[in-house]
Each structure stands twice: as structure tokens, then as C-alpha cells.
Amino acid sequence: MTLELPTDAPRHCGDCQIRHRAVCSRCNVDELMQLDQIKYYRSFEAGQTVLWSGDQMDFVGSVVTGIATLTQTMEDGRTQMVGLLLPSDFVGRPGRETAPYDVVATTDIVMCCFRKKPFEAMMADTPHIAQRLLQMTLDELDAAREWMLVLGRKTAREKIASLLSIIARRDATLRLASLEGQIVFDLPLTREAMADYLGLTLETVSRQISALKRDGIILLEGKRHVTIPDMERLMNEAGDDADGGMVS
């Protein structure tokens, strides 16, 4: 399961093609890599579980290619996705021994891992990396809180619209084109994964996507290929009218 990255795989830093969202700006991960022999790559197939809830978590790492999800599951099988990992996103919980949720590969993925002990020690030595990690974690916390509003208060249609605009906005690596406001991308998730993300059933997801298509908010080719002709209109459907928020 631990293996060397094929030489033609995208490099993580420096002259890499991967967008780095957080840890790796200009480029802290490079520093990590200089330090060590503690870095290694792991790859997983689509559907494979990287980490079970409760597992020993002896590494931290970031996603190089592909998409993974964090999910929590109840004994009766109800599951809720609690995080979505795109390339450059971070996995791991410094300061906790076991994983609090499952990490599952949604597509084939490659992760760049670091053994945990050295990582944490090093964090003390290199405060700017700790700061950057803090930054990233705060971003994730903000995202989680937005998500909570979606889960707690939005209708099914608004939830779908929210998810689509999140993917369209955030996931630049998946975006294929963006001509005169049109946004085109392939959905990285099955209907079931979308349902797990949004706290819905897959049937409801399917119905609402059909409805958005019928109403011309989105265009679909096949099941996954999405075109958004008018981002404004989609965001309207999502219920978050672009409103900076004034002091009243």
C-alpha cells in the first residue's frame, strides 16, 4: 500500500502543476520535503477506505491527485459526509491518536504522507508552518460552519444548488472551461455521495437535479457533465445571495 510515486506523476511542489491551497504556498511543503526521508507516497483505488474511524493515525498528509471524503457513520448505517478532500487538502489530526471518521477514496488518489512524530516535532521548530496549518484549519472550520447552515436550514433544492456552486467555485482543478460566465465541470461525486454530503437521500438528489435541469439552471450531458449557464442564477437558487453584510 505504501509505494513510490511513478516518476511521471505530478510533483508536489516547485514546478508542479497542482494548485496548493494552503500549506504549500511558495512552498512550505518543499521545506518539509527537504528535511527528510519521512515523506512517502501512498495511492488508493476509488472506493478504497484510507482510514477507518478509530484507526491508529500514524501519518498526516495531503492529497496530490484525486478526491477523498471524510464520513461519519452511525451503527444503523446512516452516514454523513463531514469533509471533502481535493488536491492539496490535508488529512490528519495532529494531537489525536485515532481518526474520528472514515477517510474514503472517491476516485483513485495519491497522497503525500509524512510520518507523524517527526512532523509534529518539526512543527515546533518551524512556526511558520504551524501558522499556515492553523490558517488552513481555520478555513476548514469556516467551511464546516457554512455547511452546517446548509444542512440545518436549506431546502433540498437549495442544498443541491449550494453544492453545485461550491464545487464550481472552489474546485478550480476540476473546472474545464469558464467562457463568458459559463462554468463547465464534471461532478466528482455519485448521487449517493452528494446525498451523504447534503443529508438527503439519493432519490431526492436525483429529483432535484432533474428539476434544476428542467428549469434551465443547469445543463447536463450524461450524468456527470455539468454546464452552468448563469452562475448568478444558480447562487440565487442556493439562497446565498451575494451579500457582503452591512452593519445595520
Next chain:
Amino acid sequence: MTLELPTDAPRHCGDCQIRHRAVCSRCNVDELMQLDQIKYYRSFEAGQTVLWSGDQMDFVGSVVTGIATLTQTMEDGRTQMVGLLLPSDFVGRPGRETAPYDVVATTDIVMCCFRKKPFEAMMADTPHIAQRLLQMTLDELDAAREWMLVLGRKTAREKIASLLSIIARRDATLRLASLEGQIVFDLPLTREAMADYLGLTLETVSRQISALKRDGIILLEGKRHVTIPDMERLMNEAGDDADGGMVS
């Protein structure tokens, strides 16, 4: 609005009576306080808004006494609580200029604040504080993710039971007694606030509390004073059977 803390108020650190959950173990906030004239206290009345979404956020701080909530609101008035701040919890978003949500005092509160700029600069100088802050943020992230499972997948009854056990478990400062497994506390939230927490309506909250009372899961005196005769049973109702999680 900025004022000196009355001299008989609980001290923040050292010989203080306040439980410190994160930043302040042995006791980093003391170091902050040594540095400066940048510390000051603010107090707010119950119901008062500390910070509006979109406001300039020129300070960070922790709650000394009382309870505050973080809430997000949609234009049509739907609101979702996204965080609950108990004494020692942290407010503020290093690295972001404006607040992403409202901070509202639920009870009268006193906050210990630090002007933001010096705080951030100092964080670079004192990496162990940055680490601790990271720790705390990661804890909050975990809590947010648990909360997402509650919001997305639990029934109204399970949601209420979850909230009650969270309060019972987490909030030691509110706990009045814990005799032979019995837990007694006063609810720090109105029915409406509970509804905002759980993504329900206040009517449903009321109904479910009545139902739990009828079924003997909880005892109520007045509207706020709760006794939990059997914590096991409550956690059962919450749907999270204490299950460490084994590798399968």
C-alpha cells in the same frame, strides 16, 4: 463598551477559578498578559450582539464568564447556530478581516480581548501558543463535524438527546451535581436557541423535550432545570452508542 473588569471578577489565569479548555494550560494566556497593555475586558448584556457578520474584527478574545453563540442568518431570516462559546472558548479569526457570522451574547458575558495585530505578531514569536491555538481549532473542527452528523442525519428526538448529552458532558462549569450517575444542570439556552442549534423549530424542540420527559429519559423542574437519571439511556436515545470503533 470597553471597560475594566471589576476587581472581584474571576481572574483569567493562575489562581483563577475558570476552567481553561485550550489556550490556557499552565498558562499561555498568562504569557499573553505579561506582554502587554493590549489586553482589555468587554462585557455584554444577554441578547446583545457582540459582532455582526461582516463587521471588522479587530480583536480576538476568550469568554471569561457567560455564554455566547455564533450564528449564521439567511436574508429571509432562517438562522443556524454554528458555534457555542462557553467560558474559556475563543472568539476571532486570525487571518480574516471580517467576521463570517454573528456573535451574540446568550447570557451576560465578559470577554477578555486582545487587539489583533499584536496578537498575530506575537504568535510568530511564540510558536507554542500557535500550536495550542491550532489544537483548539482542531477540536472545534471535530465538534463541528460531529454536529454535521447531528444536523444531517438524526431525527428530532435524537437531536435533542444529542444536545442534552453534549451539554451534560462538555459543560462542567454548568453542572451542579453528579451523584451516582445522576447529572443535573440548568439549560443555558432557550427553546428557540436550541432549535437554531439543531436545525429544528422551537415547537418541535418543545414537543421532543416533553416526550423525553414523559418517557423518563430526563426530569424537568420548571423549564430549564434538567436531571438526567441515566446517562447511558440518554446517549442511547442520541444514537451514538459509545462505540470506540474497531478495525473490521
Next chain:
DNA sequence: TGGTTCTTTTGATCTGGGTCAAAGCCCGGT
């Protein structure tokens, strides 16, 4: 090329929780 399995769509029906409405309850003020 046909079978097998997984994903997605669509339909029919049911139900948990929302909505609307009306009382109680409690506390504080006069």
C-alpha cells in the same frame, strides 16, 4: 453480444417535522 452489476431516474405513497393558531406560565413592573 449478451449478461451482470452498479448507478440513475421516475413513480406512488407515507410520515416526521413544519406551519399556523391558541392557550398557559412566569416574571417583573406599577
Next chain:
DNA sequence: ACCGGGCTTTGACCCAGATCAAAAGAACCA
């Protein structure tokens, strides 16, 4: 003691989304 305004409870009704069921695509393999 009375009144007024927040909370809270309870009831009646309704609907968005869950559940159950079936069939249509798509992908994969033999």
C-alpha cells in the same frame, strides 16, 4: 393584585422529503 410581554406548551393540519418499488441506462466482463 393586576397587567403585559416573553417564553413555553399543546393541538390541528399540511407538505417536503423519505421510503418503497420498478425500470432504464451505463460500464464491465466473458
